[in-house]
Amino acid sequence: MDQNSSVVEVTFQLSQEQPETEQPKSLVKRLWLKFLLVLFVSALIGTLICLGFYSQRKTSEAPVPCTSPACLKVAEHLSAIMDPFSRPCDYFLFTCGAESVSLSRGRQRGRVISNNLTAGLDRRWTDRGKAGGGRRVNKEAENESHRDKTADRLPDRRTALLHTIKEILESPVRNVSMKSVKEKAQRFYNTCRDFKNKESLNSENFLALIQKLGGWVVSRRSTPTDFNETLTLLMSKYNTFPFFSVYVGPDRRELHGNGSQNYIQIDQPDFPTPTDWNSNTNRSIINPQSLRPFYSFCKQLLDLFNVPFSQHCGLYMSLCSTLVTATSPLTYRLSQKLLYHRITIQKLQLLAPAIDWLKSLQAIFHPYSVSQSDFVLLHNLPYIVHLSHTISDWKIKHETMGSDSLHMYMILTLLQTLIPAMDSRFTQTLRNFSTAIGSREEDVPHWRHCVQQTAECFETFLGQVIKEQYAREEAEEMMHDIYTVLKSKVVNLSWREEKTRDLVLNKINSLNARLSVNTEDQLDLNEHYAEVIINEKDYFSNYLQLLVLQQKRMCDLFSGTAQHDVLLISPFLSGNDVIIPVGLFVSPLFHPTYPRAVRYGMLGSIIAKDLLHLLLPNILSQSESPRLESECVWLQYLHRREGPGRSESSSLSQSQQKEVWVQYSALEIALQANAYNKAFQRQSTDTSVSGLFHIHLFLTSFIQASCDSGPNRAFMPFEPSFLVTVLCRNSNFCPKLMTCDNKSQGNPQLC
Incomplete structure (x- = not known):
């Protein structure tokens, strides 16, 4: 019934x-x-x-494939990765392409690299002269696309970001006015790209510009000018600092550090020639081998203007040599506590009277208020005092010799700032000089140079576009999940002292993780760039606009309203925030349409690694856990490579211990992130890539991302992909055990 x-x-x-x-x-x-x-x-x-x-x-069935263009693109990379579950004995030997082939012939011990003494200091010293970074315009590399699209590894972070910006700048402009910020950015980019094809002799443009500055003594068409007026104009309008550099940043020596207050900071400038340090006299001198190329460089520049160089190059070199003797390397200034010397502008004027400090700083930071009682931070007071004496002496020489050498020196410095906007004769002259002194950088493709220049000019616009198109809710969710799990990881460490544990935990708990572009602070971009006028055909005038915008960015930073650099690719601290650059959230490292397994396995592990380095720089001295965990991982690696009975053949340095622990912890953090754990429930919205899904897809994505290069990558004694073997041995997350038949005896302990 x-x-x-x-x-x-x-x-x-x-x-x-x-x-x-x-x-x-x-x-x-x-x-x-x-x-x-x-x-x-x-x-x-x-x-x-x-x-x-x-x-x-x-x-019980596999999720449907992800068919978005981003998924299809990343599938090409993932399909090239060796499946760790089909080749558990040696898959980790070949992950990073040709660079890792040597690992199959012998264990990599890890290279020793001197510590970066600029760690923790203002990025001015590690990325000095952002405007000057564009001075080297090099030829297009014929095999650039081949290098960027190597089948078995992802492009590095910066290349991925630049490709994304390039796509934005080259996308069609629809239904926008000629005054829109997107149209201005694309016009700037196009004039830069077409500059080599439609090259004009911009020496006339330069000569017209310096006539506004009083002319040029070498051309015998000059009028007397006031030294401080010319210097102020160069610094405030053309972002050129001939005698000292000016930038904005916090005081790193403050007790609580990472304060939100920014100060005007004054430092020694970048001189165009390499210097040698004499530890006996504690003085710098121009490297003797660079003197002849330096003189030739000056002579060739003047020849391009068809003006006699006579004694002018000699005077230029003499003044440069006189000033450089008072500069000192960062290591010396650290030992002598010359950094972050706080002083009022009024007192600085008394110590270095040759410079009109108040007038100069007021012009640089206009329209924001600067007064005599304001503090500035000096990073080499002896150099500033020496500079003042030198300028006073050379003014007296000018009166007796009848030549304004100081003015000529400033104009030559401006010319070096503007070389990227000059014709190829100038860029080739600079390239020859760089090669002669042994400091030539790797050739930069022209498209890459133009993307970087445009990004510096329109970083606020590009940051918001990346946020809207790529780093949507999925980016916010992953960022907070990673940081939440990281905090729980730190809590569970075994600390040597309770006091240290509390200090570290309080610091990490007090920080908020956020993206570098705030959704709440959206600007009216068209209004923000309303005063920017871009010429459709003249890149020289557009480059002058770039210098103005760079100056405006420093002023905004001084006022506390600046947007973060869109080209940043590593997390950093700002006040009470951990800033995750929006430029990280671009394909192929990240895309909103990726399955969660790809997002967390790839970029999630990279962000976790960066945060551990940022927040726990001294972890080995504070906790015993990293050393024990890294040694355990290392023993498992030796066992897998050499077999049982030979696991005590070598040990790790402290730098290697830290990097092994950071990389393994980053893998665990990314795996345990709350949002990713939900994906293990096999929701109906799950998708697959290359036939992989869930944990298998996560681990494959991590293996691909483990090739990510960074300043600490050299300390990794083996391919980070081996950490998958350790993870599978220590947990039950993997779809099957990663057993190695020919080396399965005498397994080491679990980590």
């Missing part, structure tokens, strides 16, 4: 048990309602059972 028949029988019996006189129509109606209710519940239960059976059947 089925369920419905039983319900009918019960209803009939109830109706028979009541006297006919007690069966009003209302009672019959209630019974029929109960019957219908039971019938509905029965049907609902049956439906749920069917859905559950269907759902169970569906989850």
Whole structure:
């Protein structure tokens, strides 16, 4: 008898048990309602059972493939990765392409690199002269596309970001006005790209410009100028600092560090020639081998203007040599505590009276207020004092010799700033000089140079476009998940001292992780760039606009309203925030359409690694856990490479211990991130890439991302992809055990 028949029988019996006189129509109606209710519940239960059976059947099947253009593109990279579960003995030897082939012939011990003494200091010293970075315009590399699209490894972070910006700048402009910021950015980029094909002799443009600055003594067409007026104009309008550099940043020596207050900072400049340090006299001198190329460089520049160089190059070199003797390397200034010397502008004026400091700084940071009582930070006070004496002496020489050598020196410095916007004769002259002094950088493809220049000019616009198109809610979610799991990882470490543990935990808990572009602080971009006028054909004038915008960015930073550099590719601290650059969230490292396994295995592990380096720089001295974990991982590696019984043949340096722990912890953090754990539930929205899904896809993505280069990559004594073997041995997440038949005896302990 089925369920419905039983319900009918019960209803009939109830109706028979009541006297006919007690069966009003209302009672019959209630019974029929109960019957219908039971019938509905029965049907609902049956439906749920069917859905559950269907759902169970569906989850046992592989998710549907991700067919977005981004997924299809990243599939090309993932398909080239050796499957760790089919080749568990040696898959990790070949992950990073040709660079790792040597690992198959012998264990990599790890190179020793001197510590970067600029770590923790203002990025001015590690990325000095952002405007000057564009001075080297090199020829297009014929095999650039081949290098960027190597099948078995991802492009580095910066290349991936530049390719994304290039796509934005080359995308069609639809339904926008000629005054829109996108149209201005694309116009700037196009004039830069076409500059080599439509090259004009911009020496005339330069000569017209310096006529506004009083002319040029070498051309015998000059008018007397005031030294401080010319210097102020160069610094405030053309982002050129002949005698000292000016930038903005926090005081790194403040007790609480990472403060939100920014100060004007004054440092020694970048001189165009390499210097040698004499530790006996504590003085710098121009490298003797660079003197002849330096003189030739000056002579060739003047020849391009068809003006006699006579004694001018000699005077230029003499002044440069005099100034450089008071400069000192960063290591010396650190030892002598010359960095972050706080002083008022009024007192600075007394110590170095040859410079009109208040007038210069007021012009540089206009329209923001600068007064004599404001503090500035000096990074080499002896140099500033020496500079003042030198300028005073040379002014006296100028009066007796009848030549304004100081003015000529400033104009030559401006010319070096503007070389990227000059014709190829100037760029070739600079390239020859760089080669002669042994400092020539790798050739930069012209498209890459133009993307970098445009990004410096329109970084606020490009940052918001990347945020809107690429780093959407999925980026915010992953960022917070990674940081939450990282904090729990730090809590569970074994600390040497309770006080140190509390200090570190309080610091990490007080910080907020956020993207470098705030959704809440969206600007009216067209209004923000309203004063920027881009010429469709003249790159020289557009480059002058770039210098103005670079100056404006420094002013905004001084006022506390600056946007972060869109070209940044590593997390950093700012006040009470851990800033995750929006430029990290670009393909192929990240895309909103990727399965979560790809997002967390690839970029999630990279961000976790960067955060550990940023927040725990001294972890080995504070906790015993990293050393023990890294040694355990190392023993497992030796066992897998050399077999049992030979695992004590070598040990790791402290730098290697830290890097092994950071890389392995980053893998664990990315795996344990809350958003990724949800993906293990095999939701109906899950997708696959290259036939892989869930944990298998996560691990393959991590293996691909493990080739990520960085300043600490050299300290990794083996391919980071081997960490998958360790993870699978220490957990039950992997789809199957990674056993190695020919080396399966005497397994080391679990980590």
